[in-house]
Amino acid sequence: TGSFFQERPVLKNPFLEDALLRGYLRRHLPQEAAFSDLCAFGERVANEVDEWGRECEVTPPRLVHFDPWGRRVDHIVTSSAWKRMKDLSAQEGLVAIGYERPFGEWSRVYQMSKLYIFSPSSGLYTCPLAMTDGAAKVIQSIGVSWPAHEAYSRLTSRQPERFRTSGQWMTERQGGSDVASGTETVAVPQTDGSYKLHGFKWFTSATDADMTLTLARVQDRTGATAPGSRGLSLFYAEVSRDEGGRLRGIEVQRLKDKLGTRQMPTAELLLDGLPAHRISEEGRGVASIANMLTITRIHNSISAAAAMRRVVQLARDYATRRTAFGKLLKDHPLHIQTLARMEVETRGAFLLVMDVCRLLGREESGTATQLDAHLLRLLTPVVKLYTGKQAVAVVSEGLESFGGQGYIEDTGLPGLLRDAQVLSIWEGTTNVLSLDVLRCVARSSGMVLHAFFTHVKSLLAGASSVPSLTPALKAVDGALSELEDFVQVAATRAPGYLELAA
Ligand code: MFK
Ligand code: FAD
Known part of the structure; x- marks a missing residue:
C-alpha cells in the first residue's frame, strides 16, 4: 500500500492569515478591542467551529412529518452543531454588533469582518444570520411597535437563550x-x-x-x-x-x-x-422589504469573498506541503501564477465588499453624505452580482489547485463549490440585479452614476502621488470626464432599457 500519505491543508486562524483584512482594519479601524476580538474569534473558528461546520454538512437536517402516534408535527430536525452555531452567533454578537454600533460608522465593517472569517466554517449558519440581520433592519427602519419590537430585541440579542432568528x-x-x-x-x-x-x-x-x-x-x-x-x-x-x-x-x-x-x-x-x-x-410590501434585501445582499457578498479567501488560504497552505516533479507546488512558477490570479480576484472582491459595508455603516450612523447614499444603492446589487459569479470561478479554480483531492468529498473542498453556486441565484439572480441597477439609475435620474464617477475620481486623486501611476491615472481621468456625458445619456435611457427588458 506504500508508506507515503498526502498531507492535508491546514486551516490556520483566518484573521491572522489574512494580511489584507488586517491591513484594511489597521488603516480604518485601529481599535485594539476589535483586533483582539477578531483574533480570538479567528482562533475559535480554526480550532473549534470549523469542525462544527463539517458536522452540519454530514448531518443535514431532516423533516419528521408525524410523531410515533400519528400526530402531524412537521419537525425539522437539525444537527447539534447547527444549534451550537446559533448560540455562538449570539455570544459573538454576529447580528448584535450591527445594532450596538461599538465603533460608530465602522461597526458594520467590524461585524462583517467577523462574518467574513466565520462564513466558510459556519455550516451555512450565515444564511439565517443574514435574514435575521435583514429583519432587524426592517423592523428598526419601519419603527413598528408590539409585537415586532419585542422581536427586534431578540434578533439583536447576545444572550443565547433570548436570541431568535x-x-x-x-x-x-x-x-x-x-x-x-x-x-x-x-x-x-x-x-x-x-x-x-x-x-x-x-x-x-x-x-x-x-x-x-x-x-x-x-x-x-x-x-x-x-x-x-x-x-x-x-x-x-x-x-x-x-x-x-x-x-x-x-x-x-x-x-x-x-x-x-x-x-x-x-x-x-x-x-x-x-x-x-x-x-x-x-x-x-416590496418597498418595505427592500431594506432586508440590501442587508442580505451585502451578507451574500461577504460570503462570496469569504469563500474565495478560504480556498486561496487552503491552496496556499497546500502548495507548501505537496510535491510534484521533485519540488513543492509553491516552487512551480505556473502554479504560483494561478494562485496569484485567485489572490487578485479575492482581494478585489474583499475591497469592493468592504467599501459597501463602510457605506452602510455611514448611512446607519447618520454620517453618510448624499453621495454615500447613492453609492450604497448602486453598489449593493453590483457587488452582489459580481462577487456571486467570481466566487464560483475562483472556488472552482481553487479546487483544481488540490489536484484530484479537490474533487474528494470528505476533504470538505467540494462543498465550498456547491455552496458558492447558490450565491448568484438567491437574493436576486445576476440579470435581475442588473435590472435593479437600471432601476436605481432611472429613479435617481442618473445621480447614482454621477456619485459613482465622483467616487472613482476621488479614489484616483488619492493615488496621484505614485509617480509610476501618473500616465495611467491621466488616461483614466480623461475617460471619466467623457463619461459625464454618458451619465446624462444613461439616466435618460435607463427607463427605456427597463421597458425593453420587461
Ligand atoms: C449567506 C448569505 C446570504 C443569505 C441568503 C439568505 C437565503 C436566501 C433568501 C432568498 O433568496 S429571499 C428571496 C430574495 N428574493 C429576491 O431577491 C427577489 C428578486 N427580485 C427583485 O429583487 C425584484 O427586483 C423585485 C421583487 C424587488 C421587483 O419588485 P417590483 O415590485 O416589481 O419592483 P418595483 O415596482 O420597481 O419597486 C417597488 C418598490 O420597491 C419601489 O419603491 P417605491 O414604490 O417607493 O418607488 C422600488 O424603488 C423599491 N425597490 C425595489 N428594489 C429595491 C427597492 N428599493 C431599494 N432597494 C432595492 N433593491
Ligand atoms: P425565475 O424568476 O423563474 O428566474 C429564472 C431565470 O430567469 C433566471 O436566470 C433569471 O435571471 C431570469 N429572469 C427572471 N426575470 C428576468 C427578467 N426580468 N429579465 C431577465 N432575466 C430574468 N426565496 C425566499 O424567498 N426565501 C428563502 O429563504 C429562499 N431560500 C432559497 C434557498 C435556495 C437554496 C435557493 C436555490 C433559493 C432560495 N430562495 C428563497 C429562492 C430564490 O430567491 C429564488 O429562486 C430566486 O430569487 C430566483 O427566482 P425563481 O427561482 O423564481 O427564478
Missing part, C-alpha cells in the same frame, strides 16, 4: 424574481386587527427560524385582492406550536433536495391560517 419568505411558485405579480398568498383580516395568511411559499431557508417576514395580499371585505406590486404588504409572523405540538397555521410540505447548502433546511411551506401582523402600510 428570522426567515425571509418571499418566493412563491409563480415568482421568485417576479415577486410582485407571482405572489398569491392572501392575508385575511381578523377582528383584532391581526391577519391570517393563506398561501404557498416555495423556498424558505433556515426554516427552523423563530419568526419570519413575508409578503401577502390583503383581502378586502369581498375577498378581493389588488394585483401587482401595489397589492403586496409586509407581514411579521411567529413560528409557534399549539398544545398538540403542531405548527400553528403552517404545514411543511417537504425539504428541498439541493445541490449545496445542504447543511441548512430549505422547505416548501403551506400557510394555512398563519397568524400574522401587517408591519408595512398596505401596498408597500
